[in-house]
Amino acid sequence: MEDSRRTVLTVKDLQISIATGSGELQAVRGVSFHIQEGEALVLVGESGCGKSVTAQTLMRLNPDPPVHIKGGEIRLADIDIVQADERQMQQIRGSLVGMIFQDPMTSLNPTMTVGKQIGETLEIHHKLKRKSRWQKAVELLDAVRIPGAAGRAREYPGAFSGGMRQRALIAAAIACKPKLLIADEPTTALDVTIQAQIIDLLRSIQRENGMSILMITHDLAVAASIAQRIAVMYAGRIVETGTVQQIFNNPQHPYTWGLMNSVPRPDQDKNSELITIGGTPPKLLGPAPGCSFAPRCKYAMRICSSADPEEFEVASGHSCSCWLLHPQAPAAAREVKEAYAIV
Numbered sequence: 001m002e003d004s005r006r007t008v009l010t011v012k013d014l015q016i017s018i019a020t021g022s023g024e025l026q027a028v029r030g031v032s033f034h035i036q037e038g039e040a041l042v043l044v045g046e047s048g049c050g051k052s053v054t055a056q057t058l059m060r061l062n063p064d065p066p067v068h069i070k071g072g073e074i075r076l077a078d079i080d081i082v083q084a085d086e087r088q089m090q091q092i093r094g095s096l097v098g099m100i101f102q103d104p105m106t107s108l109n110p111t112m113t114v115g116k117q118i119g120e121t122l123e124i125h126h127k128l129k130r131k132s133r134w135q136k137a138v139e140l141l142d143a144v145r146i147p148g149a150a151g152r153a154r155e156y157p158g159a160f161s162g163g164m165r166q167r168a169l170i171a172a173a174i175a176c177k178p179k180l181l182i183a184d185e186p187t188t189a190l191d192v193t194i195q196a197q198i199i200d201l202l203r204s205i206q207r208e209n210g211m212s213i214l215m216i217t218h219d220l221a222v223a224a225s226i227a228q229r230i231a232v233m234y235a236g237r238i239v240e241t242g243t244v245q246q247i248f249n250n251p252q253h254p255y256t257w258g259l260m261n262s263v264p265r266p267d268q269d270k271n272s273e274l275i276t277i278g279g280t281p282p283k284l285l286g287p288a289p290g291c292s293f294a295p296r297c298k299y300a301m302r303i304c305s306s307a308d309p310e311e312f313e314v315a316s317g318h319s320c321s322c323w324l325l326h327p328q329a330p331a332a333a334r335e336v337k338e339a340y341a342i343v
């Protein structure tokens with residue numbers, strides 16, 4: 001059935017390089033994805049695979065140099081983000097797209113009350129009077145379920161716990177009702193109970209405001225708790241993308257299998273060890289030809305280290321870049337895939 005919702009964000013063949021002392025780091029190498037109105041997409045992958053650089057580039061937060069968009073397109077609503085100048089970006093940040101970061105401790109100004117900080121976003125975009133700004137900031141703190149919001153607005157961030165700071169940052173990010181909320185590892189610094197509460201809050205914001213969410217995490221369990229679709233990223237590329245059901249019930253990429261094996265299952269003995277993916281991701285300074293996962297992949301074939309895997313469509317909305325999906329892959333390799341799919 002055709003999806004009639006509008007596309008809020010389209011990223012096509014995005015390539016980002018970073019100038020470093022050791023040379024050009026190809027941090028993002030041809031990333032494409034889209035997010036529909038009211039949809040949550042999660043980018044999942046190991047540390048250093050380019051998740052944050054991708055997300056920050058959507059808001060053009062990185063200075064060029066060293067971070068340079070080498071190619072590709074980013075369209076947010078109908079705006080060409082790659083071509084936008086800094087004045088346009090200032091308008092877009094906060095009003096069309098809001099962002100929350102991993103560490104709520106460093107993202108708030110310790111010398112300003114929480115209410116004033118949230119009010120500042122409203123001042124930039126809505127030119128509200130001081131009293132109305134304050135009132136709105138209190139309403140927002142209440143909306144992100146901070147008890148006694150009116151009193152809390154007068155406090156400085158130092159008086160807030162980690163979970164409350166993250167809620168305050170969410171309040172600031174959604175103050176102007178952006179179309180897209182980018183959340184970069186928003187729960188990593190929090191304990192498990194608070195983590196679940198923040199995810200629950202993000203889900204209700206998405207539902208109530210019809211907001212789209214791009215969430216970044218290295219944890220597939222967190223991804224499953226909020227996403228409608230998941231994009232698995234490895235070494236600057238998206239290697240598999242699909243709905244949560246497609247990724248969890250029928251994963252196709254050996255790296256996705258590795259990620260799945262490292263998620264604790266409810267039926268698993270608490271003392272049993274999780275299987276982690278052996279080896280380390282490649283350095284992205286002049287990456288080798290072929291599949292970047294080949295040195296760590298148990299199923300690598302000869303072609304894997306010489307040619308970049310093509311993208312294969314597994315089902316509608318589910319695609320994967322792995323040579324195991326090629327119709328001419330050895331029968332043994334296909335059996336490996338089928339065996340995994342049944343598990």
Ligand SMILES: Nc1ncnc2c1ncn2[C@@H]1O[C@H](COP(=O)(O)OP(=O)(O)OP(=O)(O)O)[C@@H](O)[C@H]1O
Binds near residue numbers: 050052218284
């Ligand atoms: N300003 C910078 N200067 C040099 N290298 C950078 C810079 N920003 C990012 N990188 C490098 O680019 C690559 C991608 O980084 P990125 O922060 O996007 O990773 P990530 O997937 O978000 O990882 P994590 O899960 O650890 O946050 C990494 O190799 C990182 O070291």
Ligand code: SF4
Binds near residue numbers: 253291294298321
């Ligand atoms: S393309 Fe080859 S090396 Fe890469 S994940 Fe698939 S089987 Fe493994």
Ligand SMILES: [Mg+2]
Binds near residue numbers: 184
């Ligand atoms: Mg990151």
